[in-house]
């Protein structure tokens with residue numbers, strides 16, 4: 001049977017279900033501005049790289065509300081609608097997994113899903129900060145601190161996110177929780193052209209003068225953590241406007257003025273920390289603050305962090321080694337002091353990010369009585385660069401794990417359907433990635449336990465119960 005000229009909207013209807021056929025079908029539909037296509041109950045979205053407002057307006061939302069799956073053209077709203085109706089009618093909790101490589105459109109898709117769920121479960125006519133409004137406004141805040149310009153995407157999320165939306169008995173949104181995973185910490189200290197560091201650094205450098213003065217900030221180009229890349233400005237992002245927009249979004253999610261001040265103080269402190277340099281000290285393998293300029297940044301960082309300047313200096317140029325008998329303080333050579341400076345900056349920044357997420361969660365509030373929820377998982381896709389680090393290992397392992405879950409779920413579903421319809425079926429061949437998972441899980445888990453054993457024996461506190469924990 002010939003494929004229709006406009007392609008098919010469900011790829012299970014393709015006569016030949018192989019890679020060229022799938023790609024051809026997606027390309028044909030894309031040419032006609034049809035960015036969504038089903039494969040059974042899965043939705044494939046092809047990034048349009050242009051705003052298509054008619055696809056997501058209220059009129060469109062209303063059309064998909066309660067419509068049978070497959071009755072209308074494939075759409076992300078249809079997926080959310082199924083999840084919502086199953087929850088209401090069958091009391092089933094559902095999670096929607098949004099996956100794909102960087103720049104594929106996961107975050108945009110997640111936003112559309114949340115907007116639709118907010119439309120279904122929102123309270124019309126309620127003034128002020130509603131839960132759904134807070135959930136939606138958490139996006140710009142999280143994006144300011146967790147997104148950056150990368151080679152592939154000007155607004156790339158550098159963390160994974162699971163949003164759990166809770167509903168009350170009547171199907172209204174009653175609470176929400178945001179969990180984030182694995183923020184890319186290395187970006188805080190190391191970037192290459194044409195990428196940027198996290199947006200918030202540039203937003204803050206472009207803030208109104210009285211703000212930059214308060215944090216003793218100058219042009220973004222004067223900070224080491226930003227000027228390692230020649231990319232400072234991004235087309236389509238107005239950093240000064242985004243700074244104000246981020247502040248407004250913070251107001252909505254319940255981060256008050258004082259807390260906002262504290263957050264931006266920490267952001268500025270990280271920039272100042274990055275400009276502290278070291279020279280060789282008099283002793284062997286020791287270092288000192290390099291010059292007046294570095295001392296200015298050290299003093300400013302300690303002022304902003306409200307910590308003692310001498311202690312901060314000591315923390316950067318020495319290392320404490322804790323042994324069972326005593327604490328040994330060792331001086332660091334300039335190279336090690338730089339590594340210790342960067343480690344401090346990364347830790348402060350990632351803790352700030354976690355604090356912001358926690359703050360948003362407290363402010364949105366969870367509904368302890370909610371028995372019904374829909375989760376949306378926006379997780380980074382596979383990554384493979386010229387040089388890959390531990391972060392890529394974790395990201396790719398997560399994806400392999402999700403792939404395994406997906407295989408099991410889809411094949412189980414298929415097999416149940418065949419049994420239900422009394423169709424004779426034989427085992428379906430598929431690429432099973434269990435070997436990859438075993439390689440990582442068995443090696444990592446066993447080495448974790450052997451490390452655990454050794455470290456506890458060393459401290460003399462090893463016992464079977466603590467191992468079991």
Ligand SMILES: Nc1ncnc2c1ncn2[C@@H]1O[C@H](COP(=O)(O)OP(=O)(O)OP(=O)(O)O)[C@@H](O)[C@H]1O
Pocket residue numbers: 047048049050051052100101102103104105106107108109153155156157158380381
């Ligand atoms: N449905 C859409 N409509 C219009 N533009 C879109 C859509 N989906 C994606 N885009 C465009 O593509 C860009 C990248 O999308 P998005 O940030 O969602 O990708 P991602 O898969 O989340 O990437 P990363 O993993 O790097 O965070 C968006 O900034 C937007 O310009």
